Amino acid sequence: MQKxxxxxxxxxxxxxxxxxxxxMVLFYQQRGLSFSQIMILQxxxxxxxxxxxxxxxxxxxxxxxxxxxxxxxxxxxSAYLLIFLSHSFVLFNLGEIIAGISMSFAYGADSALAxxxxxxxxxxxxxxxxxxxxxxxxxxxxxxFAPIGGLLATVNLALPYLASSIVIFFSGLLALxxxxxxxxxxxxxxxxxxxxxxxxxxxxxxxxxxxxxxKILWLVLFFSLVFFAxxxxxxxxxxxxxxxxxxxxxFGVVFAxxxxxxxxCSKYADKIEKTLKENLTLLIMPFLVIVSFxxxxxxxxxxxxxxxxxxxxxxxxxxxxLKNYLNRHIPSDIRATMLSVQHMAGNLIFAVTAPFLGSFVxxxxxxxALLIFAVVVIIFSIFLWWFRxxxxxxxxxxxxxxxxxx
Numbered sequence: 001m002q003k004x005x006x007x008x009x010x011x012x013x014x015x016x017x018x019x020x021x022x023x024m025v026l027f028y029q030q031r032g033l034s035f036s037q038i039m040i041l042q043x044x045x046x047x048x049x050x051x052x053x054x055x056x057x058x059x060x061x062x063x064x065x066x067x068x069x070x071x072x073x074x075x076x077x078s079a080y081l082l083i084f085l086s087h088s089f090v091l092f093n094l095g096e097i098i099a100g101i102s103m104s105f106a107y108g109a110d111s112a113l114a115x116x117x118x119x120x121x122x123x124x125x126x127x128x129x130x131x132x133x134x135x136x137x138x139x140x141x142x143x144x145f146a147p148i149g150g151l152l153a154t155v156n157l158a159l160p161y162l163a164s165s166i167v168i169f170f171s172g173l174l175a176l177x178x179x180x181x182x183x184x185x186x187x188x189x190x191x192x193x194x195x196x197x198x199x200x201x202x203x204x205x206x207x208x209x210x211x212x213x214x215k216i217l218w219l220v221l222f223f224s225l226v227f228f229a230x231x232x233x234x235x236x237x238x239x240x241x242x243x244x245x246x247x248x249x250x251f252g253v254v255f256a257x258x259x260x261x262x263x264x265c266s267k268y269a270d271k272i273e274k275t276l277k278e279n280l281t282l283l284i285m286p287f288l289v290i291v292s293f294x295x296x297x298x299x300x301x302x303x304x305x306x307x308x309x310x311x312x313x314x315x316x317x318x319x320x321x322l323k324n325y326l327n328r329h330i331p332s333d334i335r336a337t338m339l340s341v342q343h344m345a346g347n348l349i350f351a352v353t354a355p356f357l358g359s360f361v362x363x364x365x366x367x368x369a370l371l372i373f374a375v376v377v378i379i380f381s382i383f384l385w386w387f388r389x390x391x392x393x394x395x396x397x398x399x400x401x402x403x404x405x406x
Contacts, residue, residue: 002121003179004113004114004117004178004179004181005114005117005118005130007174007177007178008110008113008114008117008130008134009133009134009137010137010174011069011110011171011174011175011178012110012134012135012137012138012141013137013138013140013141014141014167014168014170014171014174015073015076015106015110015141015168015171016137016138016141016142016145017141017145017163017164017167017168017170017171018141018142018145018146018149018164019145019146019148019149019152019159019160019161019163019164019167019252020080020149020160020161020163020164021142021145021146021149021255022146022149022150022153022160022238022251022252022254022255022256023149023150023153023157023160023238023248023251023252024160024161024238025038025235025238025239026153026157026238026242026248026251027153027157027158027160027161028041028092030157031086031087031092032087033089033092034358034362035239035358035359035361035362036355036358036359036361036362037089037358038235038358039235039354039355039357039358039359040093040354040355040358041092041093041096042096042235042350042351042354043350043351043352043354043355044093044096044097044100044351045096045097045099045100046100046347046348046350046351046354047100047348047351048096048097048098048099048100048101048104049100049101049103049104049107049347050344050347050348050351052100052101052104052105053104053107053344056068056072056101056104056105056107056109057104057107057109059105060105060109060112064180065109065110065112065113065116065178065180066113066175066176066178066179066180068105068106068109069105069106069109069110069113069172069175069178070172070175070176071102071105072102072103072104072105072106072109072172073102073106073168073169073171073172073175074169074172075098075101075102075105076098076099076102076103076106076168077165077166077168077169077171077172078098078165079095079096079098079099079102080095080099080161080162080164080165080168081161081162081165082094082095082098083095083096083099083161084158084161084162084165110134111131111134113178113180113181114127114130114131114134115127116181116182117179117181118130119181120181120182136263139259139260139262139263142255142256142259143256143259143260144256145163145164145167145252146251146252146253146255146256146259147252147253147255147256148163148252149163149164149252150248150249150250150251150252150253150255151249151252153248153249153251153252154248154249207341209330210341213329214391215329215391216326216329216330218384218387218388218391219322219325219326219329219342220326220341220342220345221345221384221387222282222322222384223318223319223322223326223342223345223346224342224345224346224349225286225377225380225381225384226285226286226289226314226318226322227318227346227347227349227350228346228349228350228353229286229289229290229311229314229373229377230289230311230314230315230318231346231350232350232354232357232373233289233292233293233308233311233315233373234311234315235354235358236296236361236366236369236370236373237255237258237308238251239361239366240296240305240308240366240367240370241254241305243300243366243367244300244301244302244304244305245302246302246305254305258308258309258312261309261312261316262312262315262316263316264316265312265313265316265317266316266317266320269316269317269320269321270320270321272317272321273317273321273324278325281321284314285314285317285318286314286377286381288310288311288313288314289310289311289314289377290374290377290378290381291307291310292307292308292310292311293370293371293373293374293377294370294371294374295307295310296308296367296370297367297368297370297371297374298367300367322342323342326342357369357373357376360372360373
């Protein structure tokens with residue numbers, strides 16, 4: 001079981017061997033796709049990921065996390081190999097859908113296997129440290145493979161996809177060597193249907209709580225806004241860097257620097273929140289993204305790439321901070337479910353809107369599209385803060401009336 005923990009780190013490193021991440025937009029454009037079509041691909045990827053997350057989690061619990069990780073890695077590798085070989089929009093769609101589903105096979109299953117391994121060793125209290133180390137391996141993967149991918153792209157823009165396929169294939173081979181930890185066996189009556197039904201029931205409870213508790217609903221909507229804004233910004237990095245003249249060979253280095261900066265911000269997220277307090281922290285998250293979009297739209301010079309760092313602050317800090325806020329208002333028995341609902345909401349909103357927003361880049365150029373994106377984020381931010389004032393003011397008045405009655 002001890003070897004499982006070491007292998008877990010190496011699995012994370014190779015599973016996120018994404019050489020192509022810094023040049024994927026440029027690759028698709030070279031293969032004849034418009035930015036709108038690229039965003040349609042990403043929309044399908046996120047839809048596939050969201051709607052397969054619960055069933056694949058159930059399968060991992062029922063048939064074993066090791067099998068789930070093996071299937072996920074080999075399918076993921078196949079998806080990138082398919083994209084590497086394809087010149088058809090239909091096949092690109094298929095590749096992204098397979099990639100989305102394969103990521104769901106690994107999502108949570110690797111962490112569950114690591115936790116159960118530690119539990120078998122009587123060291124489950126070390127899980128947070130182990131998970132933190134594994135997250136660092138993921139960031140290290142971006143820092144290592146993205147720069148190499150940028151160099152490979154100078155030879156051929158398709159090569160990073162081939163390299164990603166190969167390294168992720170090795171993560172599948174590594175997953176084959178995991179030892180499935182002993183855990184309480186499921187009874188024969190616990191069929192796959194019942195497991196899935198239980199998962200969906202828990203999600204139903206989470207949705208019901210969210211709709212009845214305005215504070216929770218607002219936090220989920222706010223998380224979705226910041227997730228949507230930062231994810232939208234992410235897909236403009238490559239066309240923007242190309243526009244301002246960043247050499248292709250440095251695309252990976254620039255992406256790696258973004259991730260390292262984000263890792264630093266994430267590490268100090270708790271201290272940032274304690275210094276700024278809740279209201280100011282919530283105001284700053286969308287504000288930084290808006291400022292970044294506006295500055296990027298007005299300045300088209302090489303050094304203006306540094307404005308993207310403002311987005312990295314929001315991207316790196318919104319998840320740990322907002323999860324903490326949400327946890328304060330969620331009963332422990334459905335805490336994990338509500339966090340999943342929050343994550344699914346952000347992914348769904350981006351999946352639905354991505355194709356429409358992608359058309360702005362095609363019609364108005366990347367710099368003008370960024371200005372439009374800033375306006376969109378401003379409008380939704382204003383609406384959310386307006387709702388926050390109404391909902392929370394109503395709750396405060398209600399509490400005061402209860403006190404008067406008493």
